[in-house]
Amino acid sequence: DGGITQSPKYLFRKEGQNVTLSCEQNLNHDAMYWYRQDPGQGLRLIYYSQIVNDFQKGDIAEGYSVSREKKESFPLTVTSAQKNPTAFYLCASSPRTPSTEAFFGQGTRLTVV
Amino acid sequence: AQSVTQLGSHVSVSEGALVLLRCNYSSSVPPYLFWYVQYPNQGLQLLLKYTSAATLVKGINGFEAEFKKSETSFHLTKPSAHMSDAAEYFCAVSDFNQAGTALIFGKGTTLSVSS
Numbered sequence: 001d002g003g004i005t006q007s008p009k010y011l012f013r014k015e016g017q018n019v020t021l022s023c024e025q026n027l028n029h030d031a032m033y034w035y036r037q038d039p040g041q042g043l044r045l046i047y048y049s050q051i052v053n054d055f056q057k058g059d060i061a062e063g064y065s066v067s068r069e070k071k072e073s074f075p076l077t078v079t080s081a082q083k084n085p086t087a088f089y090l091c092a093s094s095p096r097t098p099s100t101e102a103f104f105g106q107g108t109r110l111t112v113v
Numbered sequence: 114a115q116s117v118t119q120l121g122s123h124v125s126v127s128e129g130a131l132v133l134l135r136c137n138y139s140s141s142v143p144p145y146l147f148w149y150v151q152y153p154n155q156g157l158q159l160l161l162k163y164t165s166a167a168t169l170v171k172g173i174n175g176f177e178a179e180f181k182k183s184e185t186s187f188h189l190t191k192p193s194a195h196m197s198d199a200a201e202y203f204c205a206v207s208d209f210n211q212a213g214t215a216l217i218f219g220k221g222t223t224l225s226v227s228s
Contacts, residue, residue: 004156006156031213031214033215033216035218040122040220040221041220042119042203042218042219042220042221043157043203043218044218045215045216045217048213048215050213050214056213058215088154090156090157092157092216094214096213096214097214098145098207098209098214099145099162099164099207101147101159101162101216102216103159104149104156104157104158105156106155106156107154107155107156109154
């Protein structure tokens with residue numbers, strides 16, 4: 001089945017540690033996205049990538065980093081510079097046309113302990 | 114930049130009642146608009162989208178939305194609520210520029226349905 005796979009579903013991190021969230025898609029989509037979700041805040045865009053080896057900062061990129069070495073993969077690293085990393089993280093992908101919807105993974109819930 | 118505003122963070126209805134979730138957009142060009150639904154601890158699922166083909170858009174699970182340019186609105190409705198409609202709903206607009214395209218989301222509306 002085609003879709004987007006995020007792993008792990010739950011992740012616990014100690015303060016000061018970097019952690020990488022995985023996102024893989026087999027929909028053959030050019031564009032991929034990372035969103036952060038907090039209660040009452042909606043989804044806020046962290047990073048997005050339209051093609052391999054290229055990505056753009058979203059509204060809240062500070063404390064995060066990404067790479068796009070393969071079309072299928074768009075991992076997100078939450079660094080120790082991110083002041084409040086506890087949140088629900090959603091990955092999405094879409095074709096590169098504005099009229100086309102994004103398809104979402106099931107999310108990763110990151111908790112800093 | 115494009116933006117959307119969802120009026121009402123929480124809407125409560127009785128089973129069988131009309132559902133109305135409000136969304137207003139800010140756009141200087143004809144927008145592409147979307148409604149998504151999210152159940153607890155899951156990803157987002159597309160309900161419907163407006164891409165200028167028709168102003169009244171029908172989606173899944175009996176939902177529909179009407180694009181009103183004069184009011185810059187794209188409100189989501191369902192004639193009769195079901196218990197399974199209880200979820201969080203997000204309105205989104207497609208924001209495109211030289212760097213590419215991304216969906217910009219509203220803050221969401223939680224729909225509660227009581228029996």
